[in-house]
Amino acid sequence: MFAALAQNVERVVRGKREKVELALVCLLSEGHLLVEDVPGVGKTTLARAMSASVEAEWARIQFTPDLLPSDITGVSIFNQGTGAFEFHPGPIFANLAVADEINRGSPKTQSALLEVMEERRVTVDGTPHPVPRPFMVIATQNPVDMDGTYPLPEAQLDRFLMRISMGYPDHQAEVALLAGAPTGALLDRLPPVMGRDDLARMIDFAQRLHVAAPLYDYVVRVVAATRDHPDLRLGASPRASVALLRAARVRAAAAGRSYLVPEDVKALAVPVIAHRLIVTPEAELRGRGGADVVGEVLASVPTPQAAGV
Structure with missing residues (x-):
């Protein structure tokens, strides 16, 4: 099912199999994704293709300096007919919420995502409102044009399970893109390969995969090694350990295994940990x-032997 999902997304996002698989691992880990890249390389297209492939609802939030927190979370409006306040949900109440150019929003607006990204609910006027499952925030930011932007605080960066860069397509993929149908037309015709209930079952299945005791120890050692590294002012938090293990479980399940191996951890360490570190x-x-730094840590921390795993 993971392969079918990846192939369907690749019909639109061409030549980026590794990035597509990382994004799907993030989705099935119930995590959030930060895509940092230049305009025009398919960041929003990736989010739309993922949403269309799983019959999920998606919403796009264009971050601007004048965007308000209530524009994201929703507001309570007084209904004169009933004499009571009614909550009108904002665009964050979607399965896949695309926060486009998130660093162009003010710090106050960016902070509106902190609760929902961690607790999967929004509190308005003291009342919590849960978001649907699956739920994922895919945020994009342009690392080149920094005028009028607000850097994401560490607390928010730590809530993103992964940070990836799409990169430019290779020559053959870009030629195929020019020769094929327009991307918008492909997206409109992209058939779903599974429903939201199927996706929820995949998420639950992956998190039941067996993890040997040496691998728990290995994950903690890798994350803890960043906290004492001389090139860092801030290492990774325990949230990084949890995120790395969840993502590794999904990778193992996608590979058809019912257990983890050290390579699952190593393959995901950079996209899961690197953005949480302050050099x-x-x-x-x-x-x-x-x-x-993550590469050095992986080279220095002993890998569990196969017999122990």
């Missing part, structure tokens, strides 16, 4: 980034 100014001047 020291000295390391940044040397061109070091979070991905470099």
Whole structure:
């Protein structure tokens, strides 16, 4: 089912199998995705194709400096007929919510996503309103044009299970894109391959996969090693350990296994951990980034032997 889902999305997002699979792993881990890349490489198209493939409802929120928190969460409006306030949900009440150019919203507006990303509910006037399942925020930001933007705070970055970059397509994929039908037309005709209930069952199945004790220890050692690294001001939190394990379970299930292996953890460590790290100014001047540190950590932490796994 994972392969069928990936193939369906690839009908629109061409030449990006690895990125598509990472996005689907994030979806099936019930996590949120941050796509950081230049305009025009298919960030919103990826979100729409994922939504169309699973018969899910999607909504797009265009972040601007004048966007208000209530424009995202919804408002309570007084109904004169009933004499009571009625809650009118905002666009965040969708299965896939696309926060386009999230860093163009003010910090107050960005903070409106903190509760729903962590607790999957929105509290308005003291009343909690749960969002539907599955629920995923796919946020995009442009790393080139930084005028009029507000950097995402660490608390919000930590709530994204993964950060990926789409990148430019290779030559053959771009030629195929030009020769094929327009992307919008393909999206409109993209058939769903499963329903929301099927997706929920896949999520539950993946999280029941067996994890050997040495792998629990391995995940914690990898994450904890970032907290003492000399090139970092801030290492990864325990939330990163939970996210890495959930994503590794999905990767193992997608590969047809009922158990995890160390390669599942290693393959996802960079997209899950790197964006949570804050590099020291000295390391940044040397061109070091979070991905470099994660690579060093993976090389230094002993891998569990096959007999122990």
